[in-house]
Amino acid sequence: MSDPRASAAVGQAIKQGKLPHPTTLKCADCGAIATSYDHHLGYAPEHWLDVQPVCDRHNSARAWAPRAKELSTSGFSAVLIRVPTWLLEELDRDSRESNRSRNSQLIWMLRQRYPEAAAAHQEDQGNRARDSRLREDEAEYTWMVA
Numbered sequence: 001m002s003d004p005r006a007s008a009a010v011g012q013a014i015k016q017g018k019l020p021h022p023t024t025l026k027c028a029d030c031g032a033i034a035t036s037y038d039h040h041l042g043y044a045p046e047h048w049l050d051v052q053p054v055c056d057r058h059n060s061a062r063a064w065a066p067r068a069k070e071l072s073t074s075g076f077s078a079v080l081i082r083v084p085t086w087l088l089e090e091l092d093r094d095s096r097e098s099n100r101s102r103n104s105q106l107i108w109m110l111r112q113r114y115p116e117a118a119a120a121h122q123e124d125q126g127n128r129a130r131d132s133r134l135r136e137d138e139a140e141y142t143w144m145v146a
Ligand SMILES: [Zn+2]
Pocket: 027, 028, 029, 030, 031, 032, 054, 055, 056, 057, 058
């Protein structure tokens, strides 16, 4: 459910020039001209200005898929890191030997390094994997990581 206070905050930010008007931007999902902003992190007050420009079609598509949206934005984070090539080659060799993807191997290593945090989130992961509402690719990804 949207929150009118969140929309009002965006409207005010546009008026004050803190946010560009959405029609000057492209839809975050398809690249068409955007018509509005989507509160992709939800409607909590601290996220009132965390918005992505979307076209009409994707604004309604997102409204019908709140569960998937929530998972892809808060469950996993994508980061770009720079590592020496030899180190990456070593990682890839290790990944192949362990029969994991590069991504899964990195997560496995990080979980070894931060066992307490990993244990704290263990239950969390299990719940996600069992959740039948997960999109197929997300369920598979969670399974590979676990
Ligand atoms: Zn779109």
